Amino acid sequence: MNAIRHHFSPLQRLLHWVMAVCILTMLFIGVGMVSTVMPKYVPLVSIHKTLGSVILVLALIRLVTRFYYGAPPLPADLPEPMKLAAELSHYALYALMIGMPLLGWAMLSASAYPVELYGGIYLPAILPQSDSLRTLLWNAHFYLAFAFFALILMHVAAALFHALVRHDGVFEAMAPVPIHDEATRAENRSELAARP
Amino acid sequence: MPEPRPSPARSVLGSLVLIGVVVAGSAAAFAYTAGWLSPERLTPWKMLEALAPPSGPALGHRRNHAKGICFTGVFESNGNGAAISRASVLAAGQHPALGRFNLGTPNPDAADASVRVRGLGLRIMPPNGQEWRMAMINAPVFAASTPEGFHELLVAAGSKDPNAIKVFAEAHPEFAPFGAWAKTAPWTGSYAEDRFNGLNSFIFTDSSGADHAVRWSLLPQAQVVPVTQDDLKKLDPDFLEQEITERVRSGPQRWTMTVTVANPGDPTADPTKAWPEDRRTIEIGTLVVSRIEAEADGPCREINFDPTVLPPGMRTSDDPFPAARSSVYAKSYDLRTAEAKDYPRTVTGPKP
Numbered sequence: 126m127n128a129i130r131h132h133f134s135p136l137q138r139l140l141h142w143v144m145a146v147c148i149l150t151m152l153f154i155g156v157g158m159v160s161t162v163m164p165k166y167v168p169l170v171s172i173h174k175t176l177g178s179v180i181l182v183l184a185l186i187r188l189v190t191r192f193y194y195g196a197p198p199l200p201a202d203l204p205e206p207m208k209l210a211a212e213l214s215h216y217a218l219y220a221l222m223i224g225m226p227l228l229g230w231a232m233l234s235a236s237a238y239p240v241e242l243y244g245g246i247y248l249p250a251i252l253p254q255s256d257s258l259r260t261l262l263w264n265a266h267f268y269l270a271f272a273f274f275a276l277i278l279m280h281v282a283a284a285l286f287h288a289l290v291r292h293d294g295v296f297e298a299m300a301p302v303p304i305h306d307e308a309t310r311a312e313n314r315s316e317l318a319a320r321p
Numbered sequence: 322m323p324e325p326r327p328s329p330a331r332s333v334l335g336s337l338v339l340i341g342v343v344v345a346g347s348a349a350a351f352a353y354t355a356g357w358l359s360p361e362r363l364t365p366w367k368m369l370e371a372l373a374p375p376s377g378p379a380l381g382h383r384r385n386h387a388k389g390i391c392f393t394g395v396f397e398s399n400g401n402g403a404a405i406s407r408a409s410v411l412a413a414g415q416h417p418a419l420g421r422f423n424l425g426t427p428n429p430d431a432a433d434a435s436v437r438v439r440g441l442g443l444r445i446m447p448p449n450g451q452e453w454r455m456a457m458i459n460a461p462v463f464a465a466s467t468p469e470g471f472h473e474l475l476v477a478a479g480s481k482d483p484n485a486i487k488v489f490a491e492a493h494p495e496f497a498p499f500g501a502w503a504k505t506a507p508w509t510g511s512y513a514e515d516r517f518n519g520l521n522s523f524i525f526t527d528s529s530g531a532d533h534a535v536r537w538s539l540l541p542q543a544q545v546v547p548v549t550q551d552d553l554k555k556l557d558p559d560f561l562e563q564e565i566t567e568r569v570r571s572g573p574q575r576w577t578m579t580v581t582v583a584n585p586g587d588p589t590a591d592p593t594k595a596w597p598e599d600r601r602t603i604e605i606g607t608l609v610v611s612r613i614e615a616e617a618d619g620p621c622r623e624i625n626f627d628p629t630v631l632p633p634g635m636r637t638s639d640d641p642f643p644a645a646r647s648s649v650y651a652k653s654y655d656l657r658t659a660e661a662k663d664y665p666r667t668v669t670g671p672k673p
């Protein structure tokens with residue numbers, strides 16, 4: 126940990142920012158669509174299901190890149206509780222990125238709806254029809270959506286705090302465009318290897 | 322790692338304010354999108370509130386068309402529909418069908434003779450996971466030309482003011498054709514003798530990519546015997562489900578399915594306006610109802626006959642109703658599936 130603060134790999138940063146836009150869009154579409162009876166309801170639901178499924182695929186790719194490239198360590202002077210909070214919140218974000226689309230898909234399956242995506246693509250049912258299951262899944266999809274949004278707000282506040290107040294390189298590690306020197310994959314990997 | 326550069330106090334404060342603004346602004350935008358800041362927005366929830374009787378909704382049941390009886394059968398497509406839609410369900414062939422005869426009332430215990438509007442929910446299942454769902458009624462036109470108008474009508478119908486419907490009808494002349502039908506059309510003593518109309522317009526896309534605006538109907542093949550409401554009032558409150566159960570037991574019942582194609586300029590966005598009689602009408606197949614199923618514990622119970630569930634080759638048109646119905650039916654479905662314990666599966670109805 127005496128080396129310079131490294132960056133997430135470009136692929137990880139690309140995925141992070143593309144998915145950040147997609148997920149925020151999903152949350153807004155989700156609460157927007159269920160509050161309207163206007164004609165836009167139909168395309169919004171279609172986008173919700175389609176983009177949600179894309180997010181599931183991207184999240185799985187992202188998980189692989191995370192195992193492959195790892196993550197740069199947090200600044201050594203960051204208090205332990207904050208490090209823990211950062212780590213736990215990142216686990217939770219990963220869990221939600223993968224869990225929310227699965228819940229949506231499973232909920233529609235248990236409701237005996239065809240899971241039709243944009244362009245006439247049909248996903249197979251992953252659960253049998255059941256009113257108790259669909260109620261459980263509906264509740265999970267509903268409450269976790271709000272938990273997801275709250276967690277993202279905290280995550281953004283923390284990221285901006287690192288960027289604007291602490292200036293400690295945490296934001297730069299995930300910055301959409303390189304801000305300081307670029308850590309190569311090799312550096313990242315040797316960094317990883319050096320970790321206990 | 323770059324040494325953390327502590328910021329001067331003033332800029333720290335500015336940064337914290339900025340972060341607060343970003344977070345609060347995002348939360349406010351979210352709340353706005355969710356409609357929490359717009360109490361005037363017509364939501365699915367408000368539509369359900371307006372549908373509910375004064376004593377509150379019947380928990381566990383459909384929030385409208387609550388009384389009904391489930392059936393299974395087949396849709397025999399004769400292939401004629403393939404001329405106007407590439408949907409595989411319209412190519413000649415047989416596809417499993419599930420449906421539900423029902424009454425347009427939020428009260429699952431209503432007496433059959435007291436309900437003017439009868440309906441039919443239908444789900445046709447061609448292969449490959451595709452589905453064609455629809456919900457149709459016996460009226461030849463709908464009672465309102467927009468979902469907002471329908472909401473007003475529901476509010477008027479639920480109002481304590483005895484003149485509310487009259488006031489509504491005066492302000493909404495488009496209600497007149499439906500009102501006239503409700504007053505004067507003959508009744509029938511059987512679901513098997515009823516004609517069911519989709520009323521909403523949809524777009525069919527043929528194999529050349531051309532679009533056709535259509536509406537569809539189911540025409541009974543059974544002999545229609547017109548009766549009066551007073552005749553029906555003498556019968557058992559559940560005579561419709563008893564009668565259809567008997568009739569289907571003695572032989573499958575059939576409806577011819579027709580699709581009417583709009584001419585350019587016909588009103589597609591307004592289900593209160595019938596299209597002229599001479600429009601091209603294609604017989605696309607036959608609905609065969611071969612078995613009456615249990616209602617409380619049968620295969621219809623957990624199905625939402627959402628009119629926007631369409632196979633590729635069909636889609637919604639500029640008619641605002643299917644979208645509105647989809648959003649409201651979904652909410653109704655959310656609620657009734659969550660209330661399953663309030664509607665026991667052992668309720669006894671006529672046995673198939």
Ligand code: HEM
Pocket residue numbers: 141144145146148149191196197199211215216218219222277280281284285295296297298299300
């Ligand atoms: C909208 C949805 C978002 C989601 C789901 C999300 C998710 C994540 C996850 C899971 C990580 C951990 C990466 C890992 O360990 O592999 C992360 C890191 C990070 N995110 Fe986000 N993020 C979102 C939005 C944002 C936004 C808007 C910002 C900036 C304002 C941001 C800034 C950062 C930063 C700076 C890091 C690096 C933290 C570190 O070095 O450990 N994120 N994000």
Ligand code: HEM
Pocket residue numbers: 148151152153154155156159173174175176177178180221222225226227228229230233240266267270271273651652655
């Ligand atoms: C990252 C992924 C996802 C997020 C963040 C998300 C978020 C949301 C939100 C915020 C709502 C509105 C909840 C409410 O206020 O009632 C919602 C509803 C819904 N979502 Fe998702 N969703 C995701 C993925 C999916 C997927 C993949 C599907 C289906 C394939 C799906 C299907 C639905 C459905 C059907 C509803 C409406 C539920 C109802 O009230 O009937 N979602 N979602």
Ligand code: HEM
Pocket residue numbers: 368372382383384385386389421422423439440441442456457458463468471518519520521592624625626642645646649650653654657
């Ligand atoms: C905005 C206007 C409408 C509203 C708010 C509305 C509301 C509802 C609701 C809440 C249900 C119960 C859904 C469920 O829980 O599964 C329902 C069922 C039904 N509606 Fe509508 N409806 C509207 C327009 C129409 C139109 C235009 C038709 C006919 C063309 C129609 C025919 C039916 C039928 C037949 C059913 C019963 C389906 C079944 O058996 O499950 N509705 N409606």
